[in-house]
Amino acid sequence: MQLLHHNDSDGLTSAAVLTRAFERAGFAVDRVCLEKPYPAVLRRVLEPSGRMLVFADFAGRIAPLIAELNRGRNLVLILDHHKATATDDPRVHLLDPELFGLRGDRDITASTTCLLFARTWGAANEDLAAVAIIGAVGDRFFVDGRLVGANRETALELAARGLLEIVSGGDGERYALVTPRGRVPVDELARELDTLGGAGYTAGGPEMGIRVCLEGPSPESVSMLARLRAIQEHAFADELRRLRSGGMKLTPHLQWIHVHDRFAPMGVKMIGAFLDEIKNLSDLDPRRYLAGFQAIPSAVPGVGDFELSEVKVSMRVSDAMAEGIRAGRLLGLDVLLPEATARVGGFADACHSLTAATTVPIGAEARLIDEMERILA
Numbered sequence: 001m002q003l004l005h006h007n008d009s010d011g012l013t014s015a016a017v018l019t020r021a022f023e024r025a026g027f028a029v030d031r032v033c034l035e036k037p038y039p040a041v042l043r044r045v046l047e048p049s050g051r052m053l054v055f056a057d058f059a060g061r062i063a064p065l066i067a068e069l070n071r072g073r074n075l076v077l078i079l080d081h082h083k084a085t086a087t088d089d090p091r092v093h094l095l096d097p098e099l100f101g102l103r104g105d106r107d108i109t110a111s112t113t114c115l116l117f118a119r120t121w122g123a124a125n126e127d128l129a130a131v132a133i134i135g136a137v138g139d140r141f142f143v144d145g146r147l148v149g150a151n152r153e154t155a156l157e158l159a160a161r162g163l164l165e166i167v168s169g170g171d172g173e174r175y176a177l178v179t180p181r182g183r184v185p186v187d188e189l190a191r192e193l194d195t196l197g198g199a200g201y202t203a204g205g206p207e208m209g210i211r212v213c214l215e216g217p218s219p220e221s222v223s224m225l226a227r228l229r230a231i232q233e234h235a236f237a238d239e240l241r242r243l244r245s246g247g248m249k250l251t252p253h254l255q256w257i258h259v260h261d262r263f264a265p266m267g268v269k270m271i272g273a274f275l276d277e278i279k280n281l282s283d284l285d286p287r288r289y290l291a292g293f294q295a296i297p298s299a300v301p302g303v304g305d306f307e308l309s310e311v312k313v314s315m316r317v318s319d320a321m322a323e324g325i326r327a328g329r330l331l332g333l334d335v336l337l338p339e340a341t342a343r344v345g346g347f348a349d350a351c352h353s354l355t356a357a358t359t360v361p362i363g364a365e366a367r368l369i370d371e372m373e374r375i376l377a
């Protein structure tokens, strides 16, 4: 079985849950971690026939494309929680809670979706709840600071078995796993997995993260985390210096940077993480939309080299602008960026009102900025 999974904490915990469940059922699991299910990558993994492929924490929306590329060659199972598009292809099974009346942006993460799948398969897989809860907290699916829906049921069951401590406070709940090593705050575990999967994407970080989920931390995982944090801090500090010495480009409503491949070997999530760090700094204009471009490496670990002709763009806003967007006085990123991206022939993916990311053809960066200016004007 080949398991393709996302590289954030929800994707890594989903992969850990599915790996254990499939191995218990006698399958050998071959994992591939992807930052995004790029069509060129899908084409290659769906080319051979007679295999079983499982997608976790992405691909729900592109199930029809997967069916088209697969042409019945392989048995495909998609376990995702993002907005989904159903397919009637008999070889592509889409188990996305969005198609079953649940809210995949609030009630249930991919990790909990995978847990429900695993538990339905075998009662012994119940122990994987302690892994799934890390993804639920990692995706920050909180309402008034608490997990809700299926994620909450998982938390309450773990608490009833003495495996999770839930501490209520004024701003919601704090969750800590009760392990042989003592109490471990779940949000800290989730951030560690995000670092392993994001900053460590091309450096074996995802596999290390899955190992931490299934076997606990090791001296190797601790030193890898420290190394990745240092790389990230260094790269971000360099970029900030560059930005302070005139690296930020300005247009009437926007301020933007291009980091090219300066964040390598870290993954393309890093541009969003960097913008999050700088969006409220006094070096920036709090009234301009903030955009950052990052080159997408052409090598996908475990799959091979690709002619990826796109560049990633992430957007953020200052807290002051966020208030305006929430109040409806300013255009949200969920409208601005996808609209401009479509105009330059790009691909809109994860767009929310205050954080957004898409990909656009290499060379279309300045045109994308122009299109956004046109929309805002």
Ligand SMILES: [Mn+2]
Pocket (backbone or CB within 6 Å): 010, 011, 057, 081, 109, 110, 139
């Ligand atoms: Mn997720």
